[in-house]
Amino acid sequence: MVSLKTLTEKLDLKVALSESELATAIQSLSSLDSAGEGEISFLSSKKYRRVLSATKASAVLVTGEDAELCPEGCIALVVDDPYLAFAKISHYFATESKIAPVIHPSAIIDSEASLGENVSVGPYAVIEKGAVIADGVIIGAHCFIGEQASVGRHSRLHHRVTLAHHCVVGENCQIFSGAVIGSDGFGYAPTETGWYPIAQIGRTVIGDRVEIGANTTIDRGAIDDTVIESDVIIDNQIMIGHNVKVGSKTVVVAQVGIAGSTEIGKNCTIGGQSGFAGHLKIADGSFFAGQSMVTKGTTQAGYYASGIPAQDGNEWRKMVARIRQLEKMNERLKALEERTKED
Amino acid sequence: MVSLKTLTEKLDLKVALSESELATAIQSLSSLDSAGEGEISFLSSKKYRRVLSATKASAVLVTGEDAELCPEGCIALVVDDPYLAFAKISHYFATESKIAPVIHPSAIIDSEASLGENVSVGPYAVIEKGAVIADGVIIGAHCFIGEQASVGRHSRLHHRVTLAHHCVVGENCQIFSGAVIGSDGFGYAPTETGWYPIAQIGRTVIGDRVEIGANTTIDRGAIDDTVIESDVIIDNQIMIGHNVKVGSKTVVVAQVGIAGSTEIGKNCTIGGQSGFAGHLKIADGSFFAGQSMVTKGTTQAGYYASGIPAQDGNEWRKMVARIRQLEKMNERLKALEERTKED
Amino acid sequence: MVSLKTLTEKLDLKVALSESELATAIQSLSSLDSAGEGEISFLSSKKYRRVLSATKASAVLVTGEDAELCPEGCIALVVDDPYLAFAKISHYFATESKIAPVIHPSAIIDSEASLGENVSVGPYAVIEKGAVIADGVIIGAHCFIGEQASVGRHSRLHHRVTLAHHCVVGENCQIFSGAVIGSDGFGYAPTETGWYPIAQIGRTVIGDRVEIGANTTIDRGAIDDTVIESDVIIDNQIMIGHNVKVGSKTVVVAQVGIAGSTEIGKNCTIGGQSGFAGHLKIADGSFFAGQSMVTKGTTQAGYYASGIPAQDGNEWRKMVARIRQLEKMNERLKALEERTKED
The missing domain is CATH 1.20.5 (Single alpha-helices involved in coiled-coils or other helix-helix interfaces)
Structure with a gap:
């Protein structure tokens, strides 16, 4: 429960609300059509304007242009970007309890690991020799942090994340359950009798504000590092091979596979289940539709696609x-x- | 080892077997062509009829029509549906030991969690505050059950399953190792400097008798819930995005991806590696071949496919x-x- | 740090190096263009010959034919197969500490499990009744080894690997984090009210020198076993269904899915994200491009492909x-x- 006053302050809104309006208690966040009293909603797309005029929400985030569509009794909170405003206030309604900066007694932390201030380590987590955990980091239950690995300030590893030895996670990152960061790349030399494994001596290096989804795997580099630049968001079950580079702010949707040494530019969008051959170079701003089969690099921003959609x-x-x-x-x-x- | 008597009782079979036939000891279950003495098999497809007449099995589940094809010395157990009969008796030959309803002393269970009767909790499992574990539930080793999450009667979470806070699993479900239920959905608002994460305040709600395969991920809803209805079976490594709904009895084969807010109807079959764009509506009874690229909804039951099969x-x-x-x-x-x- | 003498001995090289050359200290391994003093590199493809002549590496692995291209001050180590030689010496530069053959006190090992000599078991690993762990095996943190499962000599299970009951891993295998070996296959009999699960009584049986990537799942057999023959290398996030057989030396690239009962021959290469229907037979030496949609078996070695590459x-x-x-x-x-x- 939070007052409209708090929410508008968070949004740095200079709206002329009356004292009684500001005192309105908001219990939850809801979509326009299911919202009721005590709930806040938002209009982020013109196509839902009709729904806005019938909403029962107590308050709605809207652009100035759409404010007049708010029905009687619904407070219009005028913002430039209702979707971003919604994102900002969504955290007031998060249902998870705040995680205390406590080291669970069952966590096994090597005496030569270094932990900053206000760190939280969950039950049965294992942190090895030489690992560096910065201030405010949250390490979930059953996580494994290998030797010499490091996690930057205020990053969170949810439950059972594996961060292999020597790998680096920047600040304010979120890594979700089951992700494996820094497993060995798929490198073998053929011999007459079989496959000879190549030691993978590079690392996985992840920038700041990167998000990595559940059960995603990002292999460590063969010789040089695998690099995920800052502000990249990576969904669930994505496979990123050794020595791949992903440029900043790029979005990678679920179940994408990127083979070794491919370089994805900045500000790209990679649709779900797309697959990239190895050693490609993808230009900044490239947008790939879902299930793209990418066998050649791109040299300029643009929309790319492949495949024939399902039919009868x-x-x-x-x-x-x-x-x-x-x-x-x-x-x-x-x-x-x-x-x-x-x- | 089990007698034919026990098996026929389990199947509620009214077959006229002699006392000596009923006393036959069955040691294992086998396919028609590899079965030997003391083994039971089944004929579920006409195309294996020839194999039936040469089987060395001690007993075979068959339809009335096929009974006469059973060779000398092989007892025909006539049933309406031999495959279902096989499924029913298969559990007598399961090799895993029965799991005792014991709470392993290493499990960390919050004092405010609630456990029913005959619950089994494996080593190093973690169960947080307010979680509700019903009677007869089995929680495997290294599982994580978040705060306020609940698991219905006789459901089993195999080893290292993550059930995030507030999520709901119904009765008689099976969730296999590595599955992540209720991780945050992939929701971000774009800003000039990067991606602003949206708190995912919905839950993942799973009905009764649902099966979820190894390393599958089902994200929690953004605002409303992600919903898997009862009797849905979901294979390994499937990715179900936030706010997806999957209708009852639908089958989802391995490595399928379903993007946010798509609604899959009841009694659908989704072939392996198929991908669904977001916000689609798929009609009840839709059947998609493997690797389908689904960019539009369907309005009626039918068979749908896409892609060009591999060739030279x-x-x-x-x-x-x-x-x-x-x-x-x-x-x-x-x-x-x-x-x-x-x- | 390692001397050239040690490296050449490892490679069994009979090169005529001077004493001072043999004493050269090599600190690391690098690519031709980024290598500097104290670093060793290799030339494995003709197309990088130009880079070789400009390298600053202290020593380079080359074929006799390319040796003359080595610049002044760079020692040419002539070998038949530079890539294999690189693979062999790469392990001298591995950054991970040697793992001591120690049983961590927090590991829970059933009194009826059997452990060989020089076994390492990491923190919070669980090993159940009747499991057999051979000499020199490494079991990582948070691993789960089910009852009666076995792991052959010198195999390594990285962190949180699940090896389900009765499954078999051969010698000198590597299984990476998050892999689930021997989860139940996807087998259900349809009934009027829903899906009746079939007990999966087969095992997963893995040969020698097999490598299995992070978050890969290999289901146990329904009746007979799922079999991965020796010298197979399997990348991350691959799904292998029940009763599949994969022939020796076959390479399976990331995110491939193989449906139940399909038999992949020996010496095959399966490109990433390819999908195989069930009950197919794939000939030895078949090579599938990435994202192949395989709906029919192959009867001879060859190159197979499907799909239309991405375009504007x-x-x-x-x-x-x-x-x-x-x-x-x-x-x-x-x-x-x-x-x-x-x-």
Whole structure:
């Protein structure tokens, strides 16, 4: 529960609300159509304007332009960017308890590891020799922090995150459960009798304000490092191979795979389940649709896509058959061209 | 080891077996062609009928129609649905020891968590404040149950499952190792300097008799809940985004990704590695082939597919080249049409 | 730090180096262009020959043919296979501390489990009844080894690996963090009211020198075993279904999915994100490009591929539209053929 006064202060809003309006208690955040009394909502897309005029929310974040659509009894909070304002106040309604800066007695922390102030370490976490955990860091239950690894200020590793030896996580990062940072890259030399493993001596180095989703894996470099620059957001179940570089502010959606040594530029968007071959160079600002099959680099910002969207199964079967006959169709076309030319 | 008598009782079979037949000791379950004495098998598909007549199994589950194909010395157990009968008796041959309803002394259970009767909690599991674990639940080693989360009667979380705070698992569910239920959804507001994370205040709510495979992740909702209805079966390494809904009895095969707010209907089958864009609505009874790229919703039950199956690499290269020339082929065709029209 | 003498001995090199050359201290391994004094590098591809002639490395692994390209002051170490030589010496530069053969006191090891000599068991690992851990095995922190499971000599399970009951890992294997070996296969019999789970009574059996990447899952067999033969290398986030067989020396790249009962031959290469339908038979030596959609088996070695690589989004949209019109294009072509025939 939080007052509108607190929320507007957080948003640095200079709105002319009456004392009674400011005192309104907001219990939760809700979507426009399901919001009721004591709830705040937001309008971030023109297409929901109609819903706004019927909302039962006590207050709504809107642009100046849309404010007049607010119904009677609903307080319009005018902001430049309602979606960002919503993001900012969402944290008042987070349901998780604040995590105390306490080292759980069951955590096993090597005597040569270094912990900053106000660090929280959950039950059964293991922190090895030479690891450096900065101020305000939260290490969840069952996490493993390898030797000489480091975590920057105010970063949080949720439950059972693996941060392998010598790897680096910057400040204000969030890494979710099951993520494995710094596992060995997939490097083997072929021999006559089998595969000879190559020691992976690089690290995984992660910048500041990076978010890494559940069960994502980011392998350590073979010789040089695998690098995730600052402000990158990475969803769940993504596989990033050794020596990959991901440029700042890039967004990587779930289940993407990026093969070794590929460099993704800054400000890119990588749609879910896309796959990148190794050793590619992707230009800043490249946007890939979901399930893209990326076999060549890009040299300029732009929208890229591949694949044929799903359709009715019978139509699909016919389409595949026709595609397989394209070679023949081309020959038929050529024959026709020649024949009609002769005429 | 179990007698045929016990098995037929389990199946509620009213077959006229002699006392000596009923006393037959069955040691294990096997496929028709590898079964030997003391083993039971089943015929669930017409195409294996020939194998049936040569089986060395001591007993076989068959339909009435196929019973006569059983060879000499092999007892035919006539059932309506041999595959289901096989499923039912398979549990007699499970190799895992029965798990005792014991709380391992190393489990860390908050004093304000509530545990029902006959609960088993494995070593190093962590159960936080306000969590509610119902009767007969099994929590495996290294599991993490967040505050206020709940697990319904007779559900089992295998080893190292994460169930985040406030999330709900129904009754008789099975969740396999490495699954992460209720991690934060991928929600960020863009700002000039980077991505502002949105608190994910919804939950993940899972119905009854739901099965969730190893290393699958089901994110919590942004505002409302992510919902998996009862009787849904979900394979390994599946990614279900925030606010997705999956209708009852739907089957989701491995490595599928479902982006935020998409609603999958009831009784659907989602082939492995398929990907769904966000905010789609998929009709009840939709069946998607593996690797489907689903960019639009469906309005009726049916079979849907996408993609071109793998082929010989040289053929594939030609095909891709031809597809890239389709625009030109169409122009050539048009030119021909005009030219021949003039004739 | 290691002397060239040690390295050349390791490589069994009979090179005529002077005493002072042999005494050269090598501090690290580096790529040709970033190497400096005290560093060793290698040339494994003709295309980097130009870089070789400008390298600042103290020593370089090269073939006899390329030795003359080594610049002044750089010692050429002539070997048959520079990449393999690099692989062999890479381990001298590994940054991880040697793991002592110590059983951490917090590990919970059943009194009926059997441990060989020189075994290392990390903190909070759990090893159940009847498990057999051979000599020289390393079990990382938070690992779970189920009852009757076994791990062969000198294999290493990194942190939080799950090896389920009765499953078998051979000798000299490496399994990385988050892998789940032997989870139940996805087997259910349909009933009128829902899905009836089938007990998965097979095992997962893994040969010698197999490598399994982070967060990969290999399900146990339904009746018979899931089998990974010796010398197979498996990357991260791969899903191998029940009763799959993978032949020796096969390489499986990240995020591949292989559905139940499919048999992959020996010496195959499976590109990343490829998906295999169930019950296929793939010939020895089959090579699949990344993102292959494999719906039929192969009967001979060869290169196979599928899918259309990503392209500019506008071109892609036109291409998809044209593909959807192929049926009509074919009709137009046919009409033309008939019309011009009549001429």
